[in-house]
Amino acid sequence: MSSQITHVNASEHTIEGWLRKRSSVFTWRRYFVSLNEKRVVNYYARLDARQPVGTIRLSRRTKVSLDPKKEGGLIVHGEKTVRFAAESRRDAVLWKEMLQGAIAGTLLEATARVASDTADPPPKSPPEEFEDFFFDPSCYALSKAIGRGSYGLVVSGRDLRAELPCAIKKIGNAFADLVDAKRIVREIRLMHRLSHPNLLRIYDCYANGLDFDEIYIVTELLQTDLHDVIYARRPLSRAHVQFFCYQLLRGLEHMHAAGVLHRDVKPGNILLNEKCELKLCDFGLARCLTTDMTEYVVTRWYRAPELLLSSSYDGAVDLWSLGCVVAEMVERRPLFGGRDVIDQIRRVASAVKAVRPRDVAQLAFVTNHKARAYVMSIEANEHYDSWADVVPKLSDSKTGLDFLSSLLRFDPANRPSASRALKHPFLYSMVQELGNAATKTAPVDLADIERCPLDRAALQQILRLNDLRYTPPPAAINNNNNNPSDDDAAAADQHPATDNNGDEQKNP
Numbered sequence: 001m002s003s004q005i006t007h008v009n010a011s012e013h014t015i016e017g018w019l020r021k022r023s024s025v026f027t028w029r030r031y032f033v034s035l036n037e038k039r040v041v042n043y044y045a046r047l048d049a050r051q052p053v054g055t056i057r058l059s060r061r062t063k064v065s066l067d068p069k070k071e072g073g074l075i076v077h078g079e080k081t082v083r084f085a086a087e088s089r090r091d092a093v094l095w096k097e098m099l100q101g102a103i104a105g106t107l108l109e110a111t112a113r114v115a116s117d118t119a120d121p122p123p124k125s126p127p128e129e130f131e132d133f134f135f136d137p138s139c140y141a142l143s144k145a146i147g148r149g150s151y152g153l154v155v156s157g158r159d160l161r162a163e164l165p166c167a168i169k170k171i172g173n174a175f176a177d178l179v180d181a182k183r184i185v186r187e188i189r190l191m192h193r194l195s196h197p198n199l200l201r202i203y204d205c206y207a208n209g210l211d212f213d214e215i216y217i218v219t220e221l222l223q224t225d226l227h228d229v230i231y232a233r234r235p236l237s238r239a240h241v242q243f244f245c246y247q248l249l250r251g252l253e254h255m256h257a258a259g260v261l262h263r264d265v266k267p268g269n270i271l272l273n274e275k276c277e278l279k280l281c282d283f284g285l286a287r288c289l290t291t292d293m294t295e296y297v298v299t300r301w302y303r304a305p306e307l308l309l310s311s312s313y314d315g316a317v318d319l320w321s322l323g324c325v326v327a328e329m330v331e332r333r334p335l336f337g338g339r340d341v342i343d344q345i346r347r348v349a350s351a352v353k354a355v356r357p358r359d360v361a362q363l364a365f366v367t368n369h370k371a372r373a374y375v376m377s378i379e380a381n382e383h384y385d386s387w388a389d390v391v392p393k394l395s396d397s398k399t400g401l402d403f404l405s406s407l408l409r410f411d412p413a414n415r416p417s418a419s420r421a422l423k424h425p426f427l428y429s430m431v432q433e434l435g436n437a438a439t440k441t442a443p444v445d446l447a448d449i450e451r452c453p454l455d456r457a458a459l460q461q462i463l464r465l466n467d468l469r470y471t472p473p474p475a476a477i478n479n480n481n482n483n484p485s486d487d488d489a490a491a492a493d494q495h496p497a498t499d500n501n502g503d504e505q506k507n508p
């Protein structure tokens with residue numbers, strides 16, 4: 001079992017992770033727990049919750065002990081006893097050390113020790129969970145699981161031929177459902193054809209044996225995704241938000257110019273490295289503009305009104321999703337967290353009606369009568385007068401609010417294109433420093449895939465002939481990501497963490 005201690009920050013002296021706490025004789029609840037040097041243990045119902053559901057204040061008299069037979073123990077402070085359980089014995093020992101460190105005022109040493117303990121050394125042989133992971137050991141060495149998506153496991157590893165770290169995404173049962181299979185074939189083609197510093201680069205694609213039951217996509221490796229960064233309990237600076245928006249828009253501008261929509265822009269599909277360089281990933285739902293558009297697109301919370309209301313759509317859907325992501329970066333909670341599609345429409349329409357009533361007055365783009373009538377019937381949210389009420393943490397930035405509101409226009413025709421959004425004053429300082437020259441691109445041809453019937457052999461033939469190939473990255477990737485242009489070299493030097501929040505001062 002992998003460690004459930006998700007974050008040990010030696011410089012901030014905090015430890016965070018999942019623990020179970022006994023809430024009655026029979027029930028254990030799982031909480032996200034954060035312990036800091038002030039001897040405060042906060043526990044949260046969810047990773048992204050803002051308010052803890054409970055707090056334990058440790059004192060010098062608090063005692064922590066482990067159950068010798070189990071992966072848990074006791075925290076005894078005064079009259080109260082809290083019984084906790086970790087995911088493994090090793091985790092329980094680490095939590096005990098950290099709790100005792102906090103009590104003794106030596107959390108600094110304890111976090112440093114645990115941070116080095118929990119940094120996974122490369123395993124000598126693949127761990128058990130990779131046993132059903134197919135790979136050629138002369139080409140790849142696997143390290144650890146880094147993500148699990150809708151199709152399967154993503155594992156970090158090393159490309160032994162190029163001597164580079166890589167990520168390998170396994171898609172199991174790839175041809176069990178032929179609609180899914182077509183989506184996968186499309187994803188691989190797009191990854192091979194779209195080459196841009198802000199889009200995840202593919203290194204290799206291979207299948208397991210002749211039956212193609214499993215397909216493996218090998219890409220460059222990044223450290224984390226935006227979801228984890230947003231909920232890491234350390235707010236993002238304004239400069240981070242601007243830098244991430246800039247890079248997202250650069251990636252989207254490139255995709256859209258190639259006639260491709262991403263359609264699933266959300267924090268989990270936005271990868272980041274330690275230099276804050278950003279790459280959009282997961283082209284599983286991406287499609288060319290010219291093809292038949294289906295309704296099955298974009299995770300609900302980031303879904304644009306025209307998709308929720310089953311109208312026709314274009315690249316503006318990605319700009320709406322970007323708006324939702326911007327608000328989530330600032331507020332550290334999803335902007336419109338609808339429980340289902342109807343609730344999602346209600347949340348979106350009631351907010352937009354409150355802050356910009358005229359935007360929801362025409363609704364000419366909503367072709368479905370029932371959908372239009374439903375939107376008309378929704379009351380404006382009485383708590384909001386402007387976007388500053390919806391996203392209060394951005395209320396100190398007039399340009400920030402203006403940028404956000406331009407992306408979150410209800411009618412897609414009123415949203416800017418990615419190129420136009422890059423010209424917004426909110427991104428002025430980024431563009432000044434890093435440039436804004438559009439990268440060259442040609443339309444991606446998916447005609448053979450779109451024409452292909454839902455036929456297992458025919459789809460496999462397309463893959464075999466065109467897309468199952470090793471595309472080793474240029475040697476330069478060793479030093480500096482993927483073959484960066486001048487703009488991107490500048491991006492690498494710029495580290496927004498050192499910047500302040502002063503977007504307004506830099507603007508014209």
Ligand SMILES: Nc1ncnc2c1ncn2[C@@H]1O[C@H](COP(=O)(O)OP(=O)(O)O)[C@@H](O)[C@H]1O
Nearest residue numbers: 147148149150151154167220221222225268282
């Ligand atoms: N190249 C990579 N580097 C680092 N993490 C990755 C990489 N690719 C994927 N991940 C992680 O795995 C998760 C799932 O990958 P994704 O491609 O989005 O698959 P799915 O289509 O199943 O959602 C991502 O949210 C991310 O956390």
Ligand SMILES: [Mg+2]
Nearest residue numbers: 149268269282
């Ligand atoms: Mg994904």
